[in-house]
Amino acid sequence: MALLEIDGLTVTYASANGPLKAVRNINLSVDKGEVLGLVGESGSGKSTLVGALLMLLPTNARASGQLRYKGQNLLDLPGHAQRRLRGNGIATVSQDPFTALNPVITIGRQLLAFQHHQSGSKAEKMERARRMLERVGISDPPGRLRQYPHELSGGIRQRIAIAAALLTEPELLIADEPTTALDATTEMQVVEVLRRSRELVNGAIIFVTHDLHLVSTLCDKVAVMYAGEIVEAGPIQSIFDSPAHPYTQALMACDPERIETATRELPFIAGSVPMPSVDRVGCPFQPRCGMAFAPCSTLTPVDTVLDGSGWRVRCHKVNADA
Ligand SMILES: Nc1ncnc2c1ncn2[C@@H]1O[C@H](COP(=O)(O)OP(=O)(O)O)[C@@H](O)[C@H]1O
């Protein structure tokens, strides 16, 4: 059984301009031991999917489908069971570490509080916190434990947020754009910490980013989101070697790491992401797609499984050629 199995997940927001379908009929599975990269442009629905996984969707959101974590549908759990799972099972590192850390409480006291589901004395938990800060590459852990978040740089705060999440001994760690607010050097340090976190997470990691290159350095599998849909998902190797969906192909062409000829201008995908209105038909990428043909504007594509590795793609063209 997969650790996480998402089956037909759809999330709709009520808004002043009518309902918005931010996540549409998503299917995805994550096994124990895997690191999954979730990539997509801003607005593609990544944080909405993460919100559903963390059982923290805003009150104007409605979710349908199945989100099975160790066999139980998270959408069906009562509130107290959801809260329990968040402190003890599913953990998160967000884009802004200030949301995870309380500004008026020392790092040490906060790292104790993160362990409230764990056994052990206060002294043992403080020692665990100190060791975890060491493991995420923080110098002078005893000094840090006495400091407040605002006394620390963004990169250090983000490592502390990772340490805090790891102290809950999660089986699913979800990092939603954890490096977006950091400069390039600090970003690589935080990615390195996440890479080393693999051994500390007795389960799986979902790493959310808009940076395909970061995914290739960290993840085993990738899921590409576009306008609320996972248009392609599968092992890193397959998707980086031979992307099947025209959108994935276009993203690959935009990745500066893969452009061989020196140029000052990066290629870009013409057009823009469609608004997530409810009554959309056809493929959302069709207006920007160089390979579109008749069905693409009238029929909504469904997932085509490409091989036994879990590689799947949502595209009429691929389906017709398969
Ligand atoms: N609380 C909300 N209410 C209404 N619409 C929302 C809300 N949160 C996000 N959205 C909309 O849902 C879509 C997906 O957003 P989001 O999940 O944040 O994407 P991403 O994380 O990929 O940038 C966007 O069109 C966004 O404007």
Ligand SMILES: [Mg+2]
């Ligand atoms: Mg987001």
